[in-house]
Amino acid sequence: MSFAPLAPEFVELLNEHQPQLRRVARLYCPDADDRQDLYQEIVLQLWRAWPRYEARPEAKVSTWLYRVALNVAISDLRRRTRHPAADRLLGPAALPEVPVPPPEGPDPDDLAELYRAIARLSDVEKTFVLLYLEEKTYAEMADILGITPNNVRVKMHRVQDKLRQLLTHPA
Template sequence: MSPAAPSTDFVAVINEYQPLLRRVCRLYCADADDRQDLFQEVVLQLWRAWPKYVPQEGAKLSTWLYRIALNVAISNLRQRTRRPQPASLEGEALHLAQAAEPIGYEPEEMAALYRAINRLSEVDKAFVLLYLEERTYEEMAEILGITQNNVRVKMHRVQEKLRQLLTQPA
């Protein structure tokens, strides 16, 4: 049962946490159109789950938002990887596509970081996102549903992978 119009509470939450949701989308989609589609899907799933949201003592709203956004992003990525890929670019078109700057005007270091992050597994990307959002290990554990010790171990491994990817020639 969903109301005809979104509640002002929901709209306020989406407006407040839109940067967080967009960062999740940016991490899982390189293409601007795909990011927008994913953002819309995340908001739709949040809207569907909103009536069931019950704040728990000590739990943050951002934890709940992250959990849903990451699950939607990972599901979306899995669906995209199952679809047949379009024919690859050839010749000059391929050269132009590879030489193109990333969406927006990011510094080269940021572009290199996103390229390295995109080479990580979907789960490792979630760790990176939470780390970049300066989430504590406790918050990461709660969002990802694992122990803090497991977060520490996985974060160390992800950081090592990123270091290797960033030092490898492109």
């Protein structure tokens, strides 16, 4: 399978939103190599979906990016937990040329502790934390997640309480 070159607008969009996409990968994939693979899969799925979005944008581009990235990350997490041996059997895919920044540096201790606590949350709870850390408003979270802003408030409060518990009483 061959891929067409990436559109300059798409590459610009990737460069602009790369930190957010990498944070999605970081929350759902603790291993650095797997995280890079997940990031590449997110980019691939965004690229495949780009023509449909470009032809008929139904949401803000950042909302669309988050929806695709979160769906890919959650699907990847479920696949890895169901079939961990399958990862070793898959060969490299023919991906389009994507600009890749230098690898991430090591996390400070406090950030590592926070990520360990976040890793113990459910997939849905992780999504709320990610959007909160991205400083999304409740209205934006509601739009991305397809729920009401009031439901976001309730769920966000519960996630924050659970995270506080995990940070004060680590197992």
